[in-house]
Amino acid sequence: MTSDLGKLPEYEIIVGALCLDFVNTLEDRPSPEPVERLQRYPDVLEWAKQAGALTDDQVNSLLDIAADDMGAAAIAVVGFRDLRESMYRIFVAVAWGESPAAADIDTLNAALADALAPSYLVPKGGRFVISWRDDTEALDRVVWPIVRSAVDLLTSDLLDRVTLCSGQTCEWIFLDESRNHSRRWCDMKTCGNQAKARAFYRRSKAQGAN
Numbered sequence: 001m002t003s004d005l006g007k008l009p010e011y012e013i014i015v016g017a018l019c020l021d022f023v024n025t026l027e028d029r030p031s032p033e034p035v036e037r038l039q040r041y042p043d044v045l046e047w048a049k050q051a052g053a054l055t056d057d058q059v060n061s062l063l064d065i066a067a068d069d070m071g072a073a074a075i076a077v078v079g080f081r082d083l084r085e086s087m088y089r090i091f092v093a094v095a096w097g098e099s100p101a102a103a104d105i106d107t108l109n110a111a112l113a114d115a116l117a118p119s120y121l122v123p124k125g126g127r128f129v130i131s132w133r134d135d136t137e138a139l140d141r142v143v144w145p146i147v148r149s150a151v152d153l154l155t156s157d158l159l160d161r162v163t164l165c166s167g168q169t170c171e172w173i174f175l176d177e178s179r180n181h182s183r184r185w186c187d188m189k190t191c192g193n194q195a196k197a198r199a200f201y202r203r204s205k206a207q208g209a210n
């Protein structure tokens with residue numbers, strides 16, 4: 001399988017919540033040509049590894065399972081993208097203070113049921129974490145922590161910090177944890193600088209016209 005992987009993409013994991021980083025794997029949504037970063041099952045695994053959702057061993061085990069049934073892996077990715085777009089629409093609705101569509105909540109609830117069934121509690125550092133057995137053959141294993149993250153965020157006080165990037169073609173969703181809710185960009189280095197450059201261009205054009 002490894003020889004089929006080709007060059008795996010590098011992902012930007014920046015927004016402060018696993019589920020939102022997942023949502024942002026479709027880039028430039030408002031543009032005529034959005035960029036799909038989850039093309040193949042190994043892409044999803046690589047993203048999950050870079051996001052800290054899966055260990056190397058878990059990734060390798062799922063790669064082996066996917067290699068045994070490439071058709072099923074391809075179908076699984078289509079399902080992951082559908083789930084991602086439902087999450088996107090839910091979080092956009094949240095950011096706009098609107099009610100999410102029932103169909104999107106149904107999609108997330110179905111994924112939640114799938115993720116909860118094989119989950120179990122593990123004592124960790126005097127507290128507990130949810131984990132999943134590593135002996136699973138389920139290709140969906142990769143999205144279970146993401147579903148968990150979405151449900152955690154949707155049921156937490158951080159929900160009112162969910163914000164849409166103001167970048168012109170971005171619409172990445174991030175958690176604005178600034179004290180006065182003033183963060184406007186997913187990443188100052190990209191969208192923030194582009195906006196500053198645009199503002200500078202507009203100002204210099206306006207001055208030139210005078």
Ligand SMILES: [Zn+2]
Pocket residue numbers: 165166167170171172185186187191
């Ligand atoms: Zn942005």
